[in-house]
Amino acid sequence: MLAIVSAAASGPLSARFRLTLDPRRTVLRFVAMEFRILGPLQVLQDGTAVEPGSPKQRALLLNLLIHHGQVVSRDRLIEDLWAGSPPSTGLGVLQNYISQLRKALGAGVVVTRGQGYALEVEPAAVDS
Numbered sequence: 131m132l133a134i135v136s137a138a139a140s141g142p143l144s145a146r147f148r149l150t151l152d153p154r155r156t157v158l159r160f161v162a163m164e165f166r167i168l169g170p171l172q173v174l175q176d177g178t179a180v181e182p183g184s185p186k187q188r189a190l191l192l193n194l195l196i197h198h199g200q201v202v203s204r205d206r207l208i209e210d211l212w213a214g215s216p217p218s219t220g221l222g223v224l225q226n227y228i229s230q231l232r233k234a235l236g237a238g239v240v241v242t243r244g245q246g247y248a249l250e251v252e253p254a255a256v257d258s
Contacts, residue, residue, distance in 0.1 A: 163239065165256045167195055173235070182234055186211055187227045194240065194249040198256055203246040 166172040171188055173180040182191045193210055194202060208220045217223065228247060231240050241250050 163235070163251055163255050165195055165251065167192065168257050175236070180234055183227070183230050186223075187230055190224070190227050191231055191249075194247060195256055195258075198249045198251060199253070201243040201246040201248045205245075207247065 162174075162176055164172075164174040166174070171182070171192055173182055173191070182188050189211060190207060193207060204221060204224060208216045208224055211224065211227075212220060228240055228242075239250060241248050
């Protein structure tokens, strides 16, 4: 069972499954993620609203959603978040925002790829 879960955890489906350990057994539980970007940004996990955080974190998530399936460079995200005038600590703040999004959305949804980040969700999870 663990080999199958490990293999699934490396691809986009990892955003839709979560491994739950129970002392008596190992359970693979389906987690439905839904991102609504037509209208106000909404994130639902198993039908329950998830708060993606501050306005900048929401802007970061929206940027990744618009480009879902693609890597967005750190430089591009910093440029977009601060409209061309980032603070000197922009990279550190971006990394903190990414960390907070990972906590809110769960493991495997926001991934690091080279010098950027990508959102790995099924296309059907985004209402675009």
